Amino acid sequence: MDTALYAICALAGWTAFGYMLRLQRRHPSHARGAICVAIAAFAVGITLAVPPLATAIDRASGLPNLAKLFSHACAMTIAASAESMLLHLTLPRRKAAARTRRWILVTSCAFLAMVGLFAYTLTYDTPVLLTVEYATDPAVTAYLLVFIALGFFAYCIDISRLCWRFARICGRPWLRRGLRVTAVGAACALLYSINKIVYLIAYWSGHRPTGEREIASVLVTISALLMMVGLTMPAWGPILTITRRWDDFRCYRRLEPLWRDLITALPELELDVSLRRHLTAVRDIDYALTRRVAEIRDARLALRPYMDARVTELAEQFAEQAELTAEEQRAAVEAAHLACALRAHRAGRAVELPQPADELHRPSGGYAGEVSWLALVSGAYAQSPVVARTLTASRHLPASQIPLGDARR
Secondary structure, three states: OHHHHHHHHHHHHHHHHHHHHHHHHHOOOHHHHHHHHHHHHHHHHHHHOOHHHHHHHHHHHOOOOHHHHHHHHHHHHHHHHHHHHHHHHHOOHHHHHHHHHHHHHHHHHHHHHHHHHHHHHOOOOOOOOOOHHHOOOHHHHHHHHHHHHHHHHHHHHHHHHHHHHHHHHOOOHHHHHHHHHHHHHHHHHHHHHHHHHHHHHHHHOOOOOOOHHHHHHHHHHHHHHHHHHHHHHHHHHHHHHHHHHHHHHHHHHHOHHHHHHHHHHOHHHOOOHHHHOHHHHHHOHHHHHHHHHHHHHHHHHHOHHHOEOHHHHHHHHHHHHOOOOHHHHHHHHHHHHHHHHHHHHHHOOOOOOEOOHHHOOOOOOHHHHHHHHHHHHHHHHHHOHHHHHHHHHHHHOOOOOOOOOOOOO
16 A cells, blocks of 8 residues: 555656746746755655665665665655745745754754664664664664654644744735645644654554554655645646636626627716726736626616516516526526617617516525626527517517606616
């Protein structure tokens, strides 16, 4: 199981590294550079941790635990890089640089101690592994404690603390989300450390529990993937927003047939003529879509004196014959009302039986539901045969000849 999990993590790591490296080359920054170093170290370290590859490296070099030493060095590099990035985000540059240098110094000293302990184990007549199964050996225990204490406890606690603190004041939503995901990943790394310590205590107590490697591989996978997602989220997260903006622009276009005829009849309702240009609308699609929805609703209210209650019966009859769904029938009826009201408005004639004001449909789902509903109405207005048949059949409905001055009254 650990081989498969580490292989998945390695593939994800190299993919993320390629993506972030390309961004760093296009838009270099200290924070993104630190992330690139962290992800590169993760990709290398987790690749070296794949059991078959680690065994092959040890055999080829003749030095047991060499692959594990390199893998642990990469883990400490990941933590140091993430710490450096967070310090530069949360502190002034000079103070962040000073604290980063201290962390690097402490990390270097700790790693030198680990290298010394590793070299000491090479003098044994019987080789040992730097795992909890050999924890009763003082050198192995010291090696693991140095690695766990600095590589996980010290770094992960500080990373979690910095992430949560900065996320509360961060104004960029995707950076804020990424920091919180990174904090959760660091917390999972702490569970990895706790797991190691529990097994160390158990082995020193004379017990021989099993399953440590499997538990460690699961915790490493979860924490590594969460931290990798969190660290890269500010880079790829906005792409999801672009997708939403494209959906908004499609809705903006779908509303155009109905909106265009309404504004042609009631030009005073259009507040921003520049939004007629699609390029201008795309630059601020939230505002453009909101204006279009508001103008359609305002026009609908302005046309209320021209909306004949008798049109409802005709439109509903034709909609049922067209075998539409309930929502499509409602949209077709609404579109037919607007089409007939526009014709009456152009003729300057009020209707004898105005549609009651409380019959205005208010869809559920808030603003998103409103947009979806009006897009459906606009599509029916432009294409539905129900609207065409209702326009034809309603021509002969009697109407008053009382001219109306201001259509908005």
